Amino acid sequence: TQLLEQSPQFLSIQEGENLTVYCNSSSVFSSLQWYRQEPGEGPVLLVTVVTGGEVKKLKRLTFQFGDARKDSSLHITAAQPGDTGLYLCAGAVRGGSNYKLTFGKGTLLTVNP
Amino acid sequence: KAGVTQTPRYLIKTRGQQVTLSCSPISGHRSVSWYQQTPGQGLQFLFEYFSETQRNKGNFPGRFSGRQFSNSRSEMNVSTLELGDSALYLCASRRGLDTEAFFGQGTRLTVV
Numbered sequence: 001t002q003l004l005e006q007s008p009q010f011l012s013i014q015e016g017e018n019l020t021v022y023c024n025s026s027s028v029f030s031s032l033q034w035y036r037q038e039p040g041e042g043p044v045l046l047v048t049v050v051t052g053g054e055v056k057k058l059k060r061l062t063f064q065f066g067d068a069r070k071d072s073s074l075h076i077t078a079a080q081p082g083d084t085g086l087y088l089c090a091g092a093v094r095g096g097s098n099y100k101l102t103f104g105k106g107t108l109l110t111v112n113p
Numbered sequence: 114k115a116g117v118t119q120t121p122r123y124l125i126k127t128r129g130q131q132v133t134l135s136c137s138p139i140s141g142h143r144s145v146s147w148y149q150q151t152p153g154q155g156l157q158f159l160f161e162y163f164s165e166t167q168r169n170k171g172n173f174p175g176r177f178s179g180r181q182f183s184n185s186r187s188e189m190n191v192s193t194l195e196l197g198d199s200a201l202y203l204c205a206s207r208r209g210l211d212t213e214a215f216f217g218q219g220t221r222l223t224v225v
Binding site (some may be wrong): 033035040041042043044048088090098100101102103104105106108 | 117119146148153154155156158168169201203205213214215216217218219221
């Protein structure tokens, strides 16, 4: 069973601050996805990283996949209240012709105005 | 292009009853997965269907079951409901056996 540990579990910051959340595992993943979930809604896919060392940017969000494809980070610059939500990472492992997704428990981010 | 549609959005049931939840995937997507989300446990995988066949199954009791129809729509059934079954049930669709999952808004089930 692949386990994904996300840290921190909770994060409360002021508008304009920077932050980084982490997603770590002892397992190697074929790819890793980041989602944001707002209360009462389903998770929304933000990005997929596939190659070890890969960095992807989505406006103020920067995603990095570790060189060994076991970990990932999400950095937010100048956070805004609209960034508030639960950030989930999910690692994909290929088994035969199928991919299985394993989710972390998430980081609950609150950005205060 | 319509997203993943889950019905109903909210449901209140009594202990011992059964419930059926529905999920319509994105058009052209053949894989449907179900997850249970609770504050303490996070997202827990229930099962995945692809082309009407169950591909993967999580560690849930047999009271939780599902099926997929030829049009890729899926249903999940929970029998003999317990208080601990109260959760947000999420459905995710994938185009095929590739990795990106797209979620519906979920069904909030409350068991009283």
